[in-house]
Structure formats: C-alpha cells, structure tokens
Amino acid sequence: MTTLRLRPEGPADTGPVRRVLAAAFARPDVAAPPEVGLVEELRACDAWIPELAMVAEYGGEVVGYALLTRVRVKSERGSAWALTLGPVAVAPHRQKLGHGTAVVQAALDAATELGERLVVVLGSPAYYRRFGFSRADRMGLTSPWSGLGEPWQALVLPPATSDAPPPPRGEVVFPPPWAKV
Structure with a gap:
C-alpha cells in the first residue's frame, strides 16, 4: 500500500517542486507562473528556513508542497519575526485527496516545534479555516493585502513554553521576492 510521506524539502527536490508549482499554478497566458520564481528567490534570501519547506511524496513522486518563510511584524514597540504560508501547491492529478491539507499541517507542526508563534496567509478562508486561520486584521495585523478582508x-501557534511572549501585532513586512507576485 502506497502512503503519503511528508518531509522537509531536500536538495534533490528542487526540480520536482518546480514541476508541482508550475502544474498547480499553470495559466495559459504565462510560460512560468510567478509562484515558481517566488520559491526560487525565497530559497536564496534570508527569509528561507529549510525545515519549513515541506513536500508531500506519494509513490516516490513529489506531489505537494507547502512553504513557510520569514516575515517581520513592525509596531511602535519594535519588530518581531513571524511566518507566511505560501505558496501551497498540489500536482493536479493528486488534488482533492487530502495531500494539500496534509502538507500544510506538516509545515505548521514543524513551525510549532521550532517555537514559532504566528503565521499569516493570503488565501481562501474556506480552505485555511480548517487549520485555525482567521481574519488577520482582527488580530491587529496589517499588510499590503489588508484591504482584501x-x-x-x-x-x-501554541506557545512552546508558558512564559512565551504573545504573538506580535502590527504591520507585516514581506521579504522582497513577494513584491513580484
């Protein structure tokens, strides 16, 4: 019986991840979807956290991907680190089988294990609500996408210790590669 294997992305996964992203975000008007370039640029910047780039592998084939990278939350009290989720992709022939949910949950679990406190995402509320996401503006978080509601x-995310600081509030600043998406 073939099972879904969830693990951090390794060096040999670059090509397979690129193919999953290209297929999942394919559009007839572009040769390569911007999500492909976004991941490649994020890998090369200090927002990249190797343990939080997760792949879903089925039958030896990479079929899903979820990426968490660093963002900064700025407020009048200073700034703090947080994470952003995306892109998330599943190969078209493996969609609607739970692979996306599994790979996102694996990434969130890994972030919790690392002691991270906050994750932001821009995406379908119906989809991301299953993980516990809710409106960021109601948590005191703003971004270039705040106006989208x-x-x-x-x-x-759950605190690693009982004395963990509360999650940050303020303006979420994304690393430069996000400006191209």
Whole structure:
C-alpha cells in the first residue's frame, strides 16, 4: 500500500517542486507562473528556513508542497519575526485527496516545534479555516493585502513554553521576492 510521506524539502527536490508549482499554478497566458520564481528567490534570501519547506511524496513522486518563510511584524514597540504560508501547491492529478491539507499541517507542526508563534496567509478562508486561520486584521495585523478582508488571515501557534511572549501585532513586512507576485 502506497502512503503519503511528508518531509522537509531536500536538495534533490528542487526540480520536482518546480514541476508541482508550475502544474498547480499553470495559466495559459504565462510560460512560468510567478509562484515558481517566488520559491526560487525565497530559497536564496534570508527569509528561507529549510525545515519549513515541506513536500508531500506519494509513490516516490513529489506531489505537494507547502512553504513557510520569514516575515517581520513592525509596531511602535519594535519588530518581531513571524511566518507566511505560501505558496501551497498540489500536482493536479493528486488534488482533492487530502495531500494539500496534509502538507500544510506538516509545515505548521514543524513551525510549532521550532517555537514559532504566528503565521499569516493570503488565501481562501474556506480552505485555511480548517487549520485555525482567521481574519488577520482582527488580530491587529496589517499588510499590503489588508484591504482584501477575509482572505488576509493569521494563525497563532501554541506557545512552546508558558512564559512565551504573545504573538506580535502590527504591520507585516514581506521579504522582497513577494513584491513580484
């Protein structure tokens, strides 16, 4: 019986991840979807956290991907680190089988294990609500996407210790590669 294997992305996964992203975000008007370039640029910047780039592998084939990278939350009290989720992709022939949910949950679990406190995402509220995401603006978080309302979402991860600081509030600043998407 073939099972879904969830693990951090390794060096040999670059090509397979690129193919999953290209297929999942394919559009007839572009040769390569911007999500492909986004991941490649994020890998090369200091927002990249190797343990939080997760792949879903089925039958030896990479079929899903979820990426968490660094963002900064700035407020009048200073700034703090948080994470952003995306892109998330599943190969078209493996969609609607739970692979996306599994790979996102694996990434969120890995972030929790690393002691991270906050994740933001821009995406479908109906999809991301299953993980506990809710409107980010109601948590005191702003971004270039705040005006979109419900799709701008955040998730507070469980604290690693009882004396962990509360999750940050303020303006979420994305690393430069996000400006191209």
